[in-house]
Amino acid sequence: MTTRSRKSILESPWYWVYAFSAIGLALLVLIGPKFAQRQAQQENQHQARQRAQQIQMGKQPTVEPSTVDNRIIQLKPLFIFLIVLLTVAWIVTWYTHFFRQRRSGCSGDTIDPEQEIS
Numbered sequence: 729m730t731t732r733s734r735k736s737i738l739e740s741p742w743y744w745v746y747a748f749s750a751i752g753l754a755l756l757v758l759i760g761p762k763f764a765q766r767q768a769q770q771e772n773q774h775q776a777r778q779r780a781q782q783i784q785m786g787k788q789p790t791v792e793p794s795t796v797d798n799r800i801i802q803l804k805p806l807f808i809f810l811i812v813l814l815t816v817a818w819i820v821t822w823y824t825h826f827f828r829q830r831r832s833g834c835s836g837d838t839i840d841p842e843q844e845i846s
Contacts, residue, residue: 737825746817753810760803768796 737743771794779789794800 735825737821740821740825742817742820742824746814746821749810749814749817753807753814756803756806756810763803764796764799767799767801768794771800 775791775793778791782789782791792798
């Protein structure tokens with residue numbers, strides 16, 4: 729009796745891309761506000777140095793101070809990247825593991841017709 733083993737979903741690299749991008753997205757949602765405050769603080773420090781240098785050179789400061797809502801470095805590109813990655817990985821995982829196996833009628837263990845006659 730020959731059996732054909734069904735590939736586990738855990739063996740799929742797309743499943744792991746899906747899992748890690750979901751975890752990354754969840755962590756980004758949790759850490760995002762703390763990052764925004766820290767980034768605004770760092771940008772303010774940098775802009776204060778720029779303003780001080782402009783004042784020393786006799787120029788009027790032109791740099792607007794950063795706020796939590798108005799930062800130079802945002803997390804939106806990372807959010808978008810993780811959402812797209814999560815969506816693509818979920819679609820590919822679902823298609824390869826569930827949809828294609830349902831269409832082919834693979835139920836896991838199958839019997840080889842040549843060896844069925846004994």
